[in-house]
Amino acid sequence: MTHDAPSTWWRDGVIYQIYPRSFADSNGDGVGDLPGIIARLDYLHWLGVDAIWLSPINPSPMADFGYDVSNYHDIDPVFGSLADFDRLLSEAHARGIRIVLDMVMNHTSDQHPWFIESRSSRDNPKRDWYIWRDPKNGREPNNWESVFGGKAWQFDERTGQYYLHLFTPQQPDLNWRNPQVKAALFGECAFWLDRGVDGFRLDVAHMFVKPQDLPDNPRKFGLRGYDRQDHSNHINLPETHAIWKEFRQLLNRYDERMAVGEVEPIGAEGYYGSGDDELQLVFNFALLYQPHWHASAFRQVVQAWYDQLPNDAWPCWVLNNHDNRRSISRYAAGAHTEARAKVAATLLLTLRGTPFLYYGEEIGLRQGRIPRAEILDPPGRKYWP
Numbered sequence: 578m579t580h581d582a583p584s585t586w587w588r589d590g591v592i593y594q595i596y597p598r599s600f601a602d603s604n605g606d607g608v609g610d611l612p613g614i615i616a617r618l619d620y621l622h623w624l625g626v627d628a629i630w631l632s633p634i635n636p637s638p639m640a641d642f643g644y645d646v647s648n649y650h651d652i653d654p655v656f657g658s659l660a661d662f663d664r665l666l667s668e669a670h671a672r673g674i675r676i677v678l679d680m681v682m683n684h685t686s687d688q689h690p691w692f693i694e695s696r697s698s699r700d701n702p703k704r705d706w707y708i709w710r711d712p713k714n715g716r717e718p719n720n721w722e723s724v725f726g727g728k729a730w731q732f733d734e735r736t737g738q739y740y741l742h743l744f745t746p747q748q749p750d751l752n753w754r755n756p757q758v759k760a761a762l763f764g765e766c767a768f769w770l771d772r773g774v775d776g777f778r779l780d781v782a783h784m785f786v787k788p789q790d791l792p793d794n795p796r797k798f799g800l801r802g803y804d805r806q807d808h809s810n811h812i813n814l815p816e817t818h819a820i821w822k823e824f825r826q827l828l829n830r831y832d833e834r835m836a837v838g839e840v841e842p843i844g845a846e847g848y849y850g851s852g853d854d855e856l857q858l859v860f861n862f863a864l865l866y867q868p869h870w871h872a873s874a875f876r877q878v879v880q881a882w883y884d885q886l887p888n889d890a891w892p893c894w895v896l897n898n899h900d901n902r903r904s905i906s907r908y909a910a911g912a913h914t915e916a917r918a919k920v921a922a923t924l925l926l927t928l929r930g931t932p933f934l935y936y937g938e939e940i941g942l943r944q945g946r947i948p949r950a951e952i953l954d955p956p957g958r959k960y961w962p
Contacts (some may be wrong), residue, residue: 580735585833585835586627586628586675586775586833587835587837587857587858587891587912587931588836588891588931589627590625590626590627590628590931591625591626591627591628591629591926591931591934592627592628592629592630592677592716592893592931592932592933592934593621593624593626593628593631593660593933593934593936594630594898594899594933594934594935594936595614595627595629595630595631595632595701595769595936596609596632596899596936597609597610597613597614597631597632597634598609598610598642598655598656599936600613600614600615600617601614601697602829603612603615603616603906608655608656608728610655610656610657611634611652611656611657611658611659611661611662611664611665612661614629614631614674615661615664615665615667617716618665618669618672619670619672619814620673621672621674622672622673622674623691623712624939626674626675626934627673627674627675628674628675628676628677628680628681628775628776629669629674629675629676629677629745630677630678630778630837630933631676631678631679632679632899633646633676633681634652634653634656634662634679635647635648635649635650635651635652635681635731635814636648636651636652636653636654637653638687638688638747638922638946639655639851640684640745640748640952640955641744641745641747641748641955642953643679643681643956644663644681644744644748644780645681645684645685645686645687645688645745645747646681646685646689646888647686647688647689647690647769647897648685649684649765650665650760650765650768650769651793659887660748660759663955665771666773666774670773673921674867674924675775675776676773677773677774677775677776677777677778677835677837678769678774678776678777678778679775679777679778679780680765680766680778680779680780681780682741682751682762682779683750683751683779683780683781684742684743684744684748684749684772684783685748685749685751685953686747686748686779686801687746687747687748687749688747688953691703691706691761692707692709692721692749692784694706695707695709696733696736696740696885697735698735698736699736699738703724705752705755706752706755706757706758707740707741707749707750707751708740708741708749708750708751708752708787708791708933709733709738709739709740709741709790710730710738710739710741710821711737711738711739712732712737712738712739713775717729717730717739718730718739718791719791719792719794720793720794720806721741721743721746721791721793721794721806721811722794722802722803722805722806723742723743723744723802723803723804724744725745725803725955725956726801726802726803726956727802728758728922729741729742729743729917730742731746734835741787741793742790743781744783744955745955750785750787752787752822753783753785753786753787753816753817754786754787754789754816759820759823760785760921763824763827766790766824766827767827770828770831770834773834775825775833776828776836776837777834777835777836777837778839778841779836779837779838779856780838780839780842781839781844782817782821782838782840782848782856783812783813783817783838783840783841783844783845783848784811784812784817785810785817785820786814786816786820787814788810788811788815789815791935792810794806794807794808794810794811794827795807811842813840813843813844818847818848818850818855819821819826820825821836821838821848821850821855822834822850822854822855824856825855825856826853828857832940833846835857835858836856836857837857837858837859837860837862837893838856838858839860840859840860842861842863843860843863845860845885846859846861846882846886846887846890847884849886849887849896850887850888851887852887852888853889853890855918857891858891858893858931859890859893860893860895861882861893862895863881863882863893863905864876864878864879864882864894864895864896865895865896865898865901870908870910873908875924879928883929884899888936891930891931892930892931893931893932893933894925894928894930894931894932894933895925895933895935896921896925896931896935897934897936897938898933898935899925899935902937902944903937903938903942903944904918904921904938904944905917905918905921905941905942905943906943906944918941922938922939942959
């Protein structure tokens with residue numbers, strides 16, 4: 578990894594993730610919203626935040642809290658309106674704060690018009706926009722497991738075929754081998770870039786393209802269904818990297834726009850491409866996944882990532898996000914808990930690379946406890962506690 582890369586906002590700044598429904602509620606309905614975020618922009622400016630990453634705000638049936646998108650070019654009414662978003666963008670930019678959107682493009686909601694068309698008949702023009710297969714010996718087309726538990730296939734009675742969903746059945750996977758799908762999704766991203774959005778966080782960026790023959794996954798040791806399979810058949814495929822090279826060309830048509838990829842640690846360095854021609858930033862969750870509070874363990878993770886990075890690649894670091902328990906609770910140690918949180922913050926903010934903060938991390942916000950009966954998160958319900 579070389580050390581003379583040019584200076585840009587996403588190399589020099591602090592990026593602050595907001596989970597909108599839990600951040601600031603402007604109208605008293607119990608759900609955070611865009612006007613609530615606008616009201617806190619002065620605080621975020623005072624804090625020194627350079628960019629805000631918003632978890633999904635597109636219209637959604639909320640089977641997976643917005644990671645099941647039913648319309649890519651609007652705002653879900655629970656969060657506000659497109660006018661509210663435009664105001665947020667304008668007010669943030671006036672304070673020197675960039676806006677990064679969460680783009681969920683591996684799959685859509687089953688309520689998206691594309692999927693409604695696709696499942697209507699086998700000969701619908703959008704049938705091939707998703708991954709449909711005939712039953713195999715009266716069962717699922719292969720042995721793939723869903724990330725959220727259970728089989729990754731849902732049978733459609735009307736058309737007599739299964740569709741692939743690597744997450745919930747309400748999140749059918751798009752067929753990224755279809756050029757029309759790629760063109761449509763790139764167009765949705767261009768809609769937001771034209772509006773002034775500064776970048777994207779790309780959900781499950783390593784999973785987009787699946788093999789044509791959909792082979793069974795080999796078995797391996799693991800605690801639950803998805804973890805008991807080797808997924809190398811359908812992650813980090815060369816065709817997925819080709820998509821991100823094209824996506825980078827889209828970003829390069831605009832001034833100072835960036836993308837950060839959510840990928841698994843194995844193979845993460847490959848998403849920078851060769852010579853910085855894929856994504857500008859790539860999450861490596863090895864630091865977040867580090868289970869033990871030992872300096873040597875943290876150092877090993879950090880040094881390993883530095884060693885893996887290609888030339889001109891710029892690292893980023895994260896200790897907290899919406900998918901994991903907060904670090905102050907993970908590393909709790911009685912009277913030493915707050916001291917550990919300060920050490921963790923110092924580490925995050927002084928490592929070479931871009932720090933991503935999760936809202937509340939700056940005040941030592943701890944993990945909340947939610948009764949099982951009130952849990953709505955799909956994996957949370959399945960794997961509680």
